[in-house]
Amino acid sequence: MDKTEDSGALRRAPSQKRSQERVERMLQAATALIEENGSDAMRMGEVAERAGVSIGSLYQYFPDKAAIVRTLAERYNAEGRTCISDGLAGVRDMDGLLQAFGALIDTYYGIFLVEPVMRDIWSGTQADKALRDIDLRDSRANGALLAEAWQRVAPAAEGEAIERKAFLVMSLGEATMRLAISVERAEGDALVADYKAMALREIGASG
Incomplete structure (x- = not known):
């Protein structure tokens, strides 16, 4: 297709x-x-x-041009989900999950730093309800991908809690990226590093 x-x-x-x-x-x-x-x-x-x-x-x-921007947003989101799915597909233990998810955070931040169209779309998300809806659907889909890998390596953890936490981790990650590209580079780097440490700590606590 x-x-x-x-x-x-x-x-x-x-x-x-x-x-x-x-x-x-x-x-x-x-x-x-x-x-x-x-x-x-x-x-x-x-x-x-x-x-x-x-x-x-x-x-x-x-x-209208909003429809063009939404189409581009959906395209970037689809590519992002493929990247996440591929990055987590080979995860078989908690160490592997932490390494793979940490690498995905670094990859995403790097993409946003060099991709002006993605930055533009994200900066306009809060002002456009349709974009917010797209963003929410994407967070849920990405959260489901993380939850699947998370539950695979921590089968004893409560499934509903993992799904909720994975959704939150992904949503906070997107908010962190949006904030990081809105401030000076040094501060943005520190914010992403802090988010990465918190997310990996939360994921690892269930292992």
């Missing part, structure tokens, strides 16, 4: 290869514009012009 086909932010899903390629060009154009000046400055006409499509063609798929 094309990455854009399952996005709820699209007005209609592209079914033909040419349509899928056209939507991909639109998203690439929007990404470039956000990288240059942020999503607030992005205009639908600019997206259409850079993508080489008519404004009418753009509106066939995206009713």
Whole structure:
């Protein structure tokens, strides 16, 4: 399935290869514009012009720029879930879980430091209810991935408590990343390090 086909932010899903390629060009154009000046400055006409499509063609798929941003958010979240799933798939004991999850925290922070589009989307999450809903669904999905690995290495722990804690760990992690990229780099590094230590301590306490 094309990455854009399952996005709820699209007005209609592209079914033909040419349509899928056209939507991909639109998203690439929007990404470039956000990288240059942020999503607030992005205009639908600019997206259409850079993508080489008519404004009418753009509106066939995206009713407004918020829909474009939500589609990009869903795409990044899907890629993130795949990264988490792959990172935790081989975990077989508590030491392995702590090492794998710690590495995922470092990876995510590194991505946010260098990816302006993800920073832009996250900075606008609190002002957009649809983005907040996407963010919440993503936290729950990521929490479920962590809970699955956590329960695998700590089978004696109470399942419902692990699921709740895993959801909280992931939600706090996302909040920490959002805060860390909003402050000076040194402070951001320290905040992520503190979150990492707290999260690993909580996970390890159940082992």
